[in-house]
Amino acid sequence: EVQLVESGGGLVQPGRSLRLSCAASGYTFEDYAMHWVRQAPGKGLEWVSGISWNSGSIGYGDSVKGRFTISRDNARNSLYLQMNSLRVEDTAFYYCVKGRSAAYYYGMDVWGQGTPVTVSS
């Protein structure tokens, strides 16, 4: 069974940094792209970032470009999201999501339970 477990969320002040992690199990992690998707309270889904199987192709949503960095460690079956210069509007539930193929633009299938991030002074 595919499992994705996020960690690292919490309360952080505007302008500060936070690093999210996602531990994957139940499948061959290095064969698939990965994504971060967020959902602000009471709002819809917003794609944050995606990374291909070998980190050779990476994409970001416009609202986080230049502030967030996605990375992965295939040896550790882990996905990361480094979030810098956080803003109040980054407050959301952040989901780790498995891609459907090696390339991140083929969509996604299995979602983690998410980790909450609150940006507030």
Next chain:
Amino acid sequence: SYELTQPPSVSVSPGQTASITCSGDKLGNKYASWYQQKPGQSPILVIYQDSKRPSGIPERFSGSNSGNTATLTISGTQAMDEADYYCQSWDSGTVVFGGGTKLTVL
């Protein structure tokens, strides 16, 4: 930037057919996926590559995509299908979600 537009809400009676649309420029030339999200839960994939169902998704869920519109159809809608539904596609290196549609079964 590329946008996908969904109706905010759709209502359907139990046992009837629900259709949820997703509109985007030349969407029919891209693949569309659909996700179901119930309150307090993570989304689950119900349709990928326009019309394919993942294992475990009931046959009453189907999808199509042509022109500028992708459609999620739920035949014989059940009370358990009440949820938010999101379409998703891809354009120029960016994954895009629609704004979501709240399906009410009443």
